[in-house]
Amino acid sequence: MSRFYLRVVCMLGCLLLTPLAQAFDLNDLSRQLGKHLVVRGPFVQEKHLRAMARPLTSRGLFVLAADTGLLWQLKTPIAQDYRINADGIAKRTANGWQVQPGNNAAAQQSRLFLALLRGDRTGLEADFTLQLEGTSDEWTLTLTPRALLLQQIFSHIEIQGATLVQRIELFETQGDRTLLKLPDSQASDALTAAERDAFAD
């Protein structure tokens, strides 16, 4: 149902991505990404469409907390805050956080994502074949969908990074692609008070 959801989940899931094995293997990568309690930074999302000369670009900030969830704050060209945690996906409105009805795969995919955060990679491995290349300083992880339904949406997903994830690119079967850049992520040990509040209510 939701291309974008899956896309986002996969991207974000990959932020802390999870173990598999090789010289620099998936276990190493998982450990490398999983040791940070909190990761925050700016993001740039570019939708490259076949029909458009320039990409649709949006920017914002994200905060990923290993034990609570994700804050996704879209700043330009529109402002909208999202929160993904065990309750599903919520949108910030004038009346506070509002859990989105799951009439799409949103809630499900956000749960999948949180499962990833907790090191439960079974969901991802069930749906994708994972392939890791490179070293701990410069690596690329490629996800190829196994399931027929997914294959009709993504041809593959590519994640690149060093200490932290820097770039996630989703290649759609129909030719469009979405690039998510995380150019300046910082790892940290604790949430700020404001972030804690956002997760709390």
Added chain:
Amino acid sequence: MQTERTLPRLFGIGLLALLCLAAWQWRSGPPVAASLLALLPSNQIDGEIRAAEQRIQEPLNRELLLLVGHRERREAIQLTQAIAGQLRKSQHFSAVQWSVRNDLSDLRQQLLAQRLALLPAAEKSLLINQPDEFVQRRSGELFDTFAGFSLVPLEQDWLGLTAKAQTTLNPHSNVQVDLGSGALLINDNAKTWVLVRAQSHGDAFDMQAPAKVAADVAKAREQAQAAGGQLLASGGVLYANAGQAQATQEISLLGGAAIVGLIALLLFAYRRTRVLLSLLPVAVALLAGTSACVLWFGQINALTLILGASLIGVAIDYPQHYLSKCWAQQQWQSWSAMRATLPGLTLSLATNLLGYVALAFTPFQALTQIAVFSAAGLIGAYLCAICLLPACFKGMQLQPGRSLLNLANGLLAARLWCIKKARWPMIIGVPLFCLGGIAQLHTQNDLRQWLGKEPELAAQAQRIAELTGQQPTSQFYLVRAADEQQLLARQAALSERLDALVSNNQLRGYRSLNQLILPDEQLDNLHKALQALPQHWQPLLDAGIAEAALNAEVEGLLHQPRPSLDEILEQTLAEPWRPLWMGKSASGVSGLVSLDGQTATALLEDAATGLEGVELVDRLGELNALFTETQISAATLKLISCAAIVVLLCIPFGLRGALRVVSLPLLAAITALACLGWLGQPLTLFSVFGLLLITAIGIDYAILMRESVGGEAVSLIGTLLSALTSWLSFGLLLFSSTPAIANFGLTVSLGLLFSFIYSPWATPGQPSAPSQSADINQARTQHAAS
């Protein structure tokens, strides 16, 4: 004598024929229907509504909904895959589905083609009334990470209509598609559930189906539990199985207890094992009743069998008429005793028949079936009692114990004492008791009484409804119109009102044909809005989308081909709507609007008022109302049949005697009714039926006492034995776990008690001193002289 040889032979031939008929009827399994709802009246509504009801009801009856839950999502899916495979292998299902189709391109095409029609009402109105806002929001969605997701690529759907159309296709927000496996998933806090839908084979005559399906479900549950998961199941077929199993169990348990009790009673009373042959009329009655029902209705309902089994009590009474005369005769002889009591026996049969046949004229097939069953059964038992049994008992020496005679004499003496000492207290007390009891009566007519308590099934169904957010109901709208366009317009008008109910959370959801195809007027409005849309493009142009592309999309939408309803319904996407289109008939076309979730009938009725061609069909509500009506009509019919019985009884007893004989069971019925009131038991259709039955049986006792063949005390023994045998069979229904049947059993038990107590008043003139014994021939001449 000649007749003593020919009668048994003739009866033997008849019985043989009946056995052949029964064997042929049962050639392919028992022709027993389990659905109690099948007995509901069907002849009062027009054909179109009935056809519509079948459309709505059929999936409810056939569909089995399973939820397979596990803490681990992956485990849940694997478990489901295994269970679905097992179910498919069992061959008991025509379809087992747990994942959505794999071909997205087909769905994309259909979504694109139908995107205007499928647009939710709120979006349509935004597009028409606030185009600026519509475009502004769309532009926001393009940049939003978490909004505006769609199966269709952006350049085919710049306006984002397909993403919104998707929500119409799947309005049940709790169920999500797992993109990996295609499974339909529901998450609650602890578990992931996978939804499985299975259609059991629709063969209504296959009585084994519910049991097989239930066994499959039980096996699947074990499988789930073994893997650390859980399985919930719900479906009409499971209820049918539970009802069937319960009916079978109750018939064997209560019927068995009744038979054991009867045998003990007969042995105690007559001290001859050969007397047990007087159970033969019972067998003949059940055989004749069942065969007649199958012949008449094509099958017999389980409820008829349970209630009809109580016919044992009446059937066994017939031989008692002459067997009990052994207390009066030194040399009891079967044929002469039978001949002496034949007039009374025949009167009993005639009055019983009149009593039962009255039931046949109520609109309830349940009562009609019972009437047919009982009438045929009684005739069979009567014939057996007069043709076959005397031959069986020929030469049997009956020397019954005197204890029963002493008891009867004691009872009669006690009655005399009461009449002498407490005449006025009784004359005042009984009416007061009756009035007091009847004043406390409350009626209760609810279809739920028909169903036994199945708390386990009900709890699962409730949990499934909570988890899926789906709760199909039997309420729906039937919309009729002259042609397709008018039908769509009428459904659209109804949809507007239903949308209001949905947005007020008074209705969970609905499905209507105008969600798939727009009526002309709405389409024109949307087209006008689309034509004006280019004035509002700016936000989308700012985002970098080419104006030509946007204009091309509008052009495309304006010139989309307009398929007919039939063409659209053929598409896979339209599958859930297919049953809603009733097609063309002589009077025009019709379609249904199905509802989701329990909603107050009054609100639904309000939504239909003033809309031409729209009719709310609420079977349950109508039925509950009909129950009450039937009570009244059944009581009226009973009074008419009483009048007929009075006329019949005038022949032997004269008007005064006939009135006396008929009024006693009526009085017994009234007293039983009063007892229900005092006990706080409700008056239901079934208690009314029980009361009707009491008047039929009570007349038996009154006739027995009135005829007084062999003296009052001897006749009282006959009445006592009859009452006890009847109670053994009817009264035991008290212990049924189906509320309706237990209520019936209680009413009949009470009625039998009072019929017995009142029966001596049927004896003409002043009560005489109880006679020790009287010669039967003398009694006959007395009767002939009076």
